[in-house]
Amino acid sequence: MAAAGGGGVRGCPALPLANGRSIPVLGLGTSHQGGYSHDAVVHALQKCGIRHIDTAKRYGCESLLQKAIKESSVKREDLWITTKLWHSDYGYENTKKACLESCERLGVEYLDLYLIHWPDAHVLGKSNREVRAETWRAMEELYDKGLCRSIGVSNFLISHLEQLKEDCMITPHVNQVEYHPFQRPQELVDYCRTRDIVFEGYCPLAKGEALTHPTIIQLAKKYGRTPAQICIRWSIQNGIVTIPKSTKAERIQENFKVFDFTIAEDDIEILNGMHDGRHVSWDPSLIV
Template identity: 80%
Template sequence: MGSTLLRWRRLSMSTWESRKVLRVPTVPLANGLNIPMLGLGTSHHGGFSHEAVVFALQQCGIYHIDTAKRYGCESLLQKAIKDSGVKREDLWITTKLWISDYGYENAKRACAESCKRLGVEYLDLYLMHWPDAHIPGKSSREVRAETWKAMEELYDKGLCRSIGVSNFLIEHLEQLKEDCHITPHVNQVEYHPFQRPQDLVNYCRSKNIVFEGYCPLAKGEALSHPNIVHLAQKYGRTPAQICIRWSIQNGIVTIPKSTKPERIMENCQVFDFRLEKEDMECLESMNIDRKVIHLTYPLWKG
């Protein structure tokens, strides 16, 4: 397999420059906006690469950038976006409200601060990062509701073109529906062959909430699984492309992370093939409800 994939990579690199910039399919949100189905995730884990972000924007046509206050790279993204020369109106920028900023006034202030760090006047998507919330004298549900009301106001004012949540379970979404007015446009959750929360996916779709999946490669752990290696050989692709294609073919907005331009290029080339039904089912059978992302720090600290 190694020689086959190396040949594929060499061919891919040599032909990429002659190709047109990728046109990424979009998924409609409940408010009529269209979110690109493939994006570039950023993180405080693994560092930040200015070169990689500029490459994704300029060479790959990946205009969907996902970040968060917690990741600490919003200001770095501002410079990368500026250096890329891509117009603001062509971008889809998502960032997230960290739990230490939950609460009505805190959320509004934190949104303005994120916009300033990113160098933008509005966000395309603003997410509550986690459902857990800790404010003395208030339940987590009360804090989520209070925070979401601030998000609704930010949306009504146009500071956030869409609003959503991350890592919310059905119970959290149900409570939000009872306590507030606007249904989240997006729920961003860990999604890969080892972690396929189909009940949550089905619920979100029933409520017209777009399901967005992060960590599609299971932090690299999926790339060496025999099933995925076998499918990479079968299709003449890389294991990463098999995982990303599987996620996208399941209708999931997918945001792989990478700080290497060649990996970003590889991750983009997933729209010119389809996995056969039995191969989709093979990957789906790998689900063991195993998360690779764990919140190991105290929730109430920023």
């Protein structure tokens, strides 16, 4: 892992993308349904040195983030901003329009990373594959124009990525998927690595389920850390770009204090062995 430059977090390493840019390995996630706090984002940027922010049109907080970023006084070039395209905007022209609208809400001239949020297109009379291909062609154009510095997908499985490979020109730079000790899709991680797709994990704490697991509590005691820090550090040591969500300043502070310790290899293996296939978020396996 390289040290983060522009778009990095103080003391936070970055992973190189296939296009030569580097994505900070730790970011702050946002969400809908009470998943946004202005004060927490400002605190994250000003006090924790966080520079990687992950959001989506669906979360409804792009405009709120613009205010928090302005208030933080962090320079745009020092930030890594990811947002996502929701399926109601899939299709060639819709995608380009939606990207510009997201940029406007965020108050930015470009996105560091733009993701197709979900593989199911919900378009009558067209297959998911057709709509994904048409949408990705628009993403490629946005990338060529520099409006999106990197482009990727979210919740895509090997079958979805294989179709995209056949239908399009540019390989996604990132695939963002649920990743925590109970959901460790190693075959998908390995596939992405063979194709130079950086794997990004959301729900690293399994929506809190991991924090009460006896094994994780035991390891937290062993390392003098919190269960959340164990989960986040484990994810990062597995080479995953990790984006925990929190609306509490003290939790964000805690989640980002993970670069001053290392989990031993045998303990990593214990955590790796906890995979039981459960999802705490969406399961894309039924989407063709």
